[in-house]
Amino acid sequence: MKKTLLLIDGNSLAFRAFYAMHSQLDRMKNQDGLHTNALVAFNNFLDTLVDPMQPDYCLVAWDAGKTTFRTEKLDSYKGSRQSTPPELVEQFPYLRQLVEFHGITSYELPGYEADDIIGTLAKVGAKEGLAVTIVTGDRDLLQLVDENITVLVTKKGVSELETFDPAAVMEKYDGLTAEQVVDMKALTGDTADNYPGVTKIGPVTAIKLLKEWGTLEKLYENVDSLKQSKMKDNLINDREQAFMSQDLARIRTDVELPVGIADINYRGADYEGIVPFYQMLNFKQQLAKLYAAGHGQTGKAATANKPPLKMQPITEDNLADVANLAGEISFYLETTSPNYHISEMVGFAIGNATQGYFVARSVDWLLIPTVSELLTNPNIKKNVYNAKATIVLLNRLGIKLQNVAVDIILAAYLLDTNTNVDDIGELAQQFDYYDIESDEVVYGKGAKFAIPTDDDILFKHLVNKVHAIDQLAPKVTAKLVEHEQLPLYETIELPLTYVLAQMEITGITVDTEQLRAQGSKLIERLSELEQAIYRQAGQEFNIQSPKQLGEILFEKMQLPVIKKTKTGYSTAVDVLEKLAPEAPIVEDILQYRQVAKLQQTYIEGLLKVVHSTDSKIHTRYMQTLTQTGRLSSVDPNLQNIPIRLEEGRKIRQAFVPSHPDWQIFGADYSQIELRVLAHITGDEHLQAAFKEDDDIHAATARRIFGLAPDEVVDGNMRRKAKAVNFGIVYGISDFGLSQSIGVSRAEAKTMIATYFEQYPGVAAWLEQVVAEAKLNGYVETLSKRRRYLPEINAKTFNLRSFAERTAMNTPIQGSAADIIKLAMINMQAALKERGLQSKMLLQVHDELIFEAPTSEIATLEQLVPKIMDSAVTLDVPLKVESHYGPTWFDAK
Numbered sequence: 001m002k003k004t005l006l007l008i009d010g011n012s013l014a015f016r017a018f019y020a021m022h023s024q025l026d027r028m029k030n031q032d033g034l035h036t037n038a039l040v041a042f043n044n045f046l047d048t049l050v051d052p053m054q055p056d057y058c059l060v061a062w063d064a065g066k067t068t069f070r071t072e073k074l075d076s077y078k079g080s081r082q083s084t085p086p087e088l089v090e091q092f093p094y095l096r097q098l099v100e101f102h103g104i105t106s107y108e109l110p111g112y113e114a115d116d117i118i119g120t121l122a123k124v125g126a127k128e129g130l131a132v133t134i135v136t137g138d139r140d141l142l143q144l145v146d147e148n149i150t151v152l153v154t155k156k157g158v159s160e161l162e163t164f165d166p167a168a169v170m171e172k173y174d175g176l177t178a179e180q181v182v183d184m185k186a187l188t189g190d191t192a193d194n195y196p197g198v199t200k201i202g203p204v205t206a207i208k209l210l211k212e213w214g215t216l217e218k219l220y221e222n223v224d225s226l227k228q229s230k231m232k233d234n235l236i237n238d239r240e241q242a243f244m245s246q247d248l249a250r251i252r253t254d255v256e257l258p259v260g261i262a263d264i265n266y267r268g269a270d271y272e273g274i275v276p277f278y279q280m281l282n283f284k285q286q287l288a289k290l291y292a293a294g295h296g297q298t299g300k301a302a303t304a305n306k307p308p309l310k311m312q313p314i315t316e317d318n319l320a321d322v323a324n325l326a327g328e329i330s331f332y333l334e335t336t337s338p339n340y341h342i343s344e345m346v347g348f349a350i351g352n353a354t355q356g357y358f359v360a361r362s363v364d365w366l367l368i369p370t371v372s373e374l375l376t377n378p379n380i381k382k383n384v385y386n387a388k389a390t391i392v393l394l395n396r397l398g399i400k401l402q403n404v405a406v407d408i409i410l411a412a413y414l415l416d417t418n419t420n421v422d423d424i425g426e427l428a429q430q431f432d433y434y435d436i437e438s439d440e441v442v443y444g445k446g447a448k449f450a451i452p453t454d455d456d457i458l459f460k461h462l463v464n465k466v467h468a469i470d471q472l473a474p475k476v477t478a479k480l481v482e483h484e485q486l487p488l489y490e491t492i493e494l495p496l497t498y499v500l501a502q503m504e505i506t507g508i509t510v511d512t513e514q515l516r517a518q519g520s521k522l523i524e525r526l527s528e529l530e531q532a533i534y535r536q537a538g539q540e541f542n543i544q545s546p547k548q549l550g551e552i553l554f555e556k557m558q559l560p561v562i563k564k565t566k567t568g569y570s571t572a573v574d575v576l577e578k579l580a581p582e583a584p585i586v587e588d589i590l591q592y593r594q595v596a597k598l599q600q601t602y603i604e605g606l607l608k609v610v611h612s613t614d615s616k617i618h619t620r621y622m623q624t625l626t627q628t629g630r631l632s633s634v635d636p637n638l639q640n641i642p643i644r645l646e647e648g649r650k651i652r653q654a655f656v657p658s659h660p661d662w663q664i665f666g667a668d669y670s671q672i673e674l675r676v677l678a679h680i681t682g683d684e685h686l687q688a689a690f691k692e693d694d695d696i697h698a699a700t701a702r703r704i705f706g707l708a709p710d711e712v713v714d715g716n717m718r719r720k721a722k723a724v725n726f727g728i729v730y731g732i733s734d735f736g737l738s739q740s741i742g743v744s745r746a747e748a749k750t751m752i753a754t755y756f757e758q759y760p761g762v763a764a765w766l767e768q769v770v771a772e773a774k775l776n777g778y779v780e781t782l783s784k785r786r787r788y789l790p791e792i793n794a795k796t797f798n799l800r801s802f803a804e805r806t807a808m809n810t811p812i813q814g815s816a817a818d819i820i821k822l823a824m825i826n827m828q829a830a831l832k833e834r835g836l837q838s839k840m841l842l843q844v845h846d847e848l849i850f851e852a853p854t855s856e857i858a859t860l861e862q863l864v865p866k867i868m869d870s871a872v873t874l875d876v877p878l879k880v881e882s883h884y885g886p887t888w889f890d891a892k
Contacts, residue, residue: 004131004133005056005057005122005132005133006266007122008059008134013136014088016158017039018041026799034091042098044159057130057266059105063113073248112252118141125148140249143178143250144251144253150163182246196238197238219235284429291434292437310353311356311359312356328352328380330384330473331375334465341620347458349462361455361459366397382402387401387497391497406469407497412624417627431475488818492821495825496623496821500631504620504621508851510615510617523599530592550568550570577590595645597642602648606636628817652888663857664850665850669819672820672878673813675874678875681761683760685759697721701720704755720751729809734749735748773807780811824848827848830863837856
């Protein structure tokens with residue numbers, strides 16, 4: 001087989017790499033602020049093409065500068081090109097280093113372009129009998145193609161390549177050979193490189209002429225024989241610039257280079273150098289791949305030459321060793337699915353690096369007192385990966401996990417809410433720990449997911465996981481201290497884990513017959529709406545098909561087209577809402593969609609997840625999902641049951657107490673976000689309204705509409721003021737407000753300006769919080785919950801504006817979330833302390849839902865508001881409203 005020579009057009013691929021990940025520009029930076037989007041994409045190219053190819057010789061050619069022999073011939077050569085973005089310019093030195101660390105020679109030559117270096121080496125290599133491959137984003141290099149030289153041209157980013165051999169070039173250019181590409185460029189010119197060609201000759205004409213005459217020289221030798229035409233005149237008039245363009249377009253293949261083929265051996269990756277280089281660039285995924293392949297180094301993330309972990313499968317013979325585990329241990333329990341309420345437990349590992357790790361496939365070993373007592377012992381600290389899941393799973397076995405010290409996933413979430421991964425292998429990378437593979441690598445993904453039957457494979461992975469917990473625990477704790485977040489972790493998030501686990505274990509009872517009855521009514525309603533829609537449309541069609549619906553509304557019924565998509569007419573909700581006044585059918589379609597969603601998502605969806613043994617739904621509360629710190633309910637989501645529609649509200653009738661003569665009791669914070677806003681901003685007018693227990697929306701209406709204190713605020717004014725109050729918290733724009741309340745943009749702008757005049761403390765705080773976010777890169781809640789905003793200084797207006805609105809909103813929403821979490825912790829403790837039978841079941845945004853014996857309702861009416869009111873002390877009072885009834889629906 002021929003030896004191989006790979007030549008890479010560095011500048012061309014660097015630009016391609018930069019724009020391939022341009023949307024991630026403001027997110028992809030290292031710890032020093034260096035942009036890394038081009039570096040990541042270029043590195044991926046090297047990993048996926050060069051490394052597997054293992055060429056014998058390899059070189060990346062770079063442009064040495066803007067001044068070349070071509071600019072001496074034509075001052076304006078490439079003069080129309082925009083200047084290189086500074087975010088790419090700063091990456092060029094590191095791109096060259098990246099290439100060298102991959103074992104590839106980087107080279108540039110003053111006075112010449114990268115194309116000329118490639119052209120010269122390609123011809124030398126072909127002459128020496130090498131199989132030459134060129135990779136570029138520039139089709140100009142197709143002129144080099146011959147039986148020994150193949151050119152790969154980027155189609156999309158730097159990962160998708162199109163291969164050109166002589167036949168492919170002829171197909172691309174309708175029969176022209178690679179040698180004729182230069183002459184085609186001479187005739188057409190090149191707008192990108194800014195040389196002229198012949199006036200009004202495009203590719204089609206150029207190809208036709210060259211297929212007839214062969215070369216530019218032959219064409220001009222016979223130009224006089226062409227029949228008279230404007231094209232002939234242009235050819236004659238532009239002869240000089242045609243040959244100048246030919247010279248500029250021709251890649252030089254005879255440049256005197258100080259390097260030859262023998263100097264550009266492909267050396268393979270320099271792992272000793274590339275690991276710290278990747279660390280500097282913050283290339284977490286690439287580092288993980290290297291460490292998984294056994295490439296490490298001494299230093300920051302050392303794993304090379306490490307002694308094997310002390311690991312033993314649990315047997316009757318070593319139970320005494322297990323019993324000796326003491327002080328601080330790590331524990332990991334494996335399941336078949338993230339939904340731990342229905343998943344199987346398929347193995348566990350326990351221990352520490354000093355005393356060793358013990359591993360088992362069967363969880364029956366957890367029932368042995370020697371093992372279970374380690375988990376229930378309040379004097380032994382436990383480090384885990386997901387405390388809530390672990391508590392719920394162990395509860396199935398009758399084991400109460402005590403004294404969790406560090407929950408890795410919870411701590412990592414607090415340190416950076418943008419790090420939303422649910423795999424310890426991936427999460428470990430964020431803390432420069434790479435000695436563990438992801439579940440996807442070991443178990444597979446999706447349909448291929450399977451727990452290994454080979455004990456050696458499973459045990460090794462489980463021990464790697466528990467060891468990772470062991471190693472990460474001190475790292476995340478140190479980071480929490482550095483961020484001043486240890487109190488947030490120790491007094492809110494970790495205690496809340498136990499509370500949420502108990503709520504999930506308890507679950508909420510569902511009357512399935514009631515739910516089915518409601519489903520039958522919804523099916524009847526759907527049928528009525530369906531017939532009404534068919535009557536108005538004059539035909540039957542698939543109402544749920546956007547294509548068919550668009551044809552009915554906009555072609556048959558001739559309703560005005562609001563918006564089009566790539567696939568046809570838009571029938572999105574916002575479009576239909578604008579169309580509703582035009583035709584009654586549209587309102588029926590909107591209702592049909594809402595009722596269909598209720599039936600499919602909430603009736604059928606809820607019935608599927610009612611547990612067969614206790615008739616309850618056990619939702620999971622995601623504690624590490626949202627950016628603001630709010631809890632999310634999943635499998636199923638009980639926070640999003642629609643309550644604007646009567647049919648939606650009635651779904652709550654199916655949620656009932658688990659015992660006869662019990663009630664559902666609810667309590668919610670009144671306007672908590674606005675009260676937090678009043679506290680944080682210190683605005684005296686806003687605070688005064690809450691201290692005097694005014695209707696805050698009416699108070700705001702008086703201020704923005706200039707009413708006297710005794711003037712009546714009508715419902716419309718209050719509605720608009722309410723939209724302003726809540727809109728301010730979310731950084732609403734004048735356009736957004738105008739759309740929300742149906743006024744002109746100018747009127748909305750005046751309302752917002754007046755609001756800020758009347759509440760100057762709010763205006764000053766919003767300005768201050770955005771400024772601090774731009775300076776620090778993050779914002780914080782009252783409890784030091786931190787949210788990083790990578791786009792806060794973005795050059796793109798939309799990204800920056802969104803980040804600014806987020807900076808305004810997060811401290812408010814996040815602080816409200818912190819308050820209700822504290823209330824939940826205190827509430828659970830109060831129920832236990834008083835020996836009440838009442839149980840906390842759900843948290844729905846600013847509301848807590850309980851079930852309680854009727855005899856305890858009077859106690860809850862006093863106790864719950866008192867506990868919730870006193871969760872924190874603000875400059876304005878918190879207000880809690882409570883309610884109860886035989887179902888969740890009746891309770892409010």
